[in-house]
Amino acid sequence: MPAPAPLTQTARIVLGLIAEGHATGYAIKAEVERSTKRYWGASIGGIYPELRRLTDAGLITVRDDPRGDSPRHNYELTEAGAAALRRWLTDCENPTLEMRDESLLRLRFANVLTRAERSEVLATKRRLHQERAAEIEAQLSRDEFDDRFHRLTAEYAHELHRWAISWCERQAVELTADGALAPVSEPDAATPG
């Protein structure tokens, strides 16, 4: 048999969430929004076509389950689908690990800013992590995470944001110390025309 094509990014999460019991495209999207988008996103426009592809590939099956007049499709893993999921979970040697952290990028270029602006960049970063942490805290306190590993990843994200907040606070102290003890020369930007 031909080597099975590696699962696309969207296929990875669709397969996993179907295994968790999220049976419709809509439910998968809702679950992504509620929790996985923190570490693995997918958009509605990609999910429906992927469901079709996975069905054609024999990794999932559909059962029609209309609500009155409106169509509804319930998806389940086939044996091949369960095997593909397990293969990905166990055979993946170099998992993807990418970040798009605009607040860090801005901090990197902060040498063109004034001291006050630098502090603001840092404060914005801190606020962002606080918001994200608060969301997760609310979900945890509502006991939204039934599954052990599901909860574990939420706690990971929560602790990660808490760590980032404390990092920002430590750096804020250093930036302030700058002003008090060792004034740096202001960049051109400090004196606009």
Add this chain to the structure above:
Amino acid sequence: MPAPAPLTQTARIVLGLIAEGHATGYAIKAEVERSTKRYWGASIGGIYPELRRLTDAGLITVRDDPRGDSPRHNYELTEAGAAALRRWLTDCENPTLEMRDESLLRLRFANVLTRAERSEVLATKRRLHQERAAEIEAQLSRDEFDDRFHRLTAEYAHELHRWAISWCERQAVELTADGALAPVSEPDAATPG
């Protein structure tokens, strides 16, 4: 005048790196590979067209600076470019913060795995963070980061990976305790056909 289009992702890093003195497309790409890709990626195929667009938009200027027969373009910020950079650095209210962490996604679905496999998923995640941390350590010990804020972001990434390593180690203990104290029922997957 019309509201200036917000900078594309590639434009943000190109503008910032030109401000830092990376004058050619090649140099920008090299710097991305060496350091920024840890929090903000860009690919060579996107950089050259972006340099063209930014030139057309009047945010940067080119000076031809051939090396012998082969062409070389030196880019510099115009005043408008410096202003656009500053505007992005200071006006950005909701900075992008996205992650693609496949190791976390795998951990989330780990309930379909055996105990041994779960430990392996966690160990793979730990190894990944160790590799990334080691890279940054090597760069820091070689004193590769001249600029203060440039070094700061490298240290951020380094500490972040160290935090993740310690998280993995703590969880590994819990997973092991599972086996010793409170054996969980093995999933179907433990007894393949």
Add this chain to the structure above:
DNA sequence: GTTGCCATGTAAATGGTTACATGATTGG
């Protein structure tokens, strides 16, 4: 009866990555 949610799906546009294609310079 109307608002909001459940539910499905498509089409166009965007944006980015990969591969390709080329060639000069530098150092061993």
Add this chain to the structure above:
DNA sequence: CCAATCATGTAACCATTTACATGGCAAC
């Protein structure tokens, strides 16, 4: 002379996002 690095650029492909389009059902 050969390999590595510097340097530029294009084209095809891919994947994802956004907007559009539709309509039933449930609750107030």
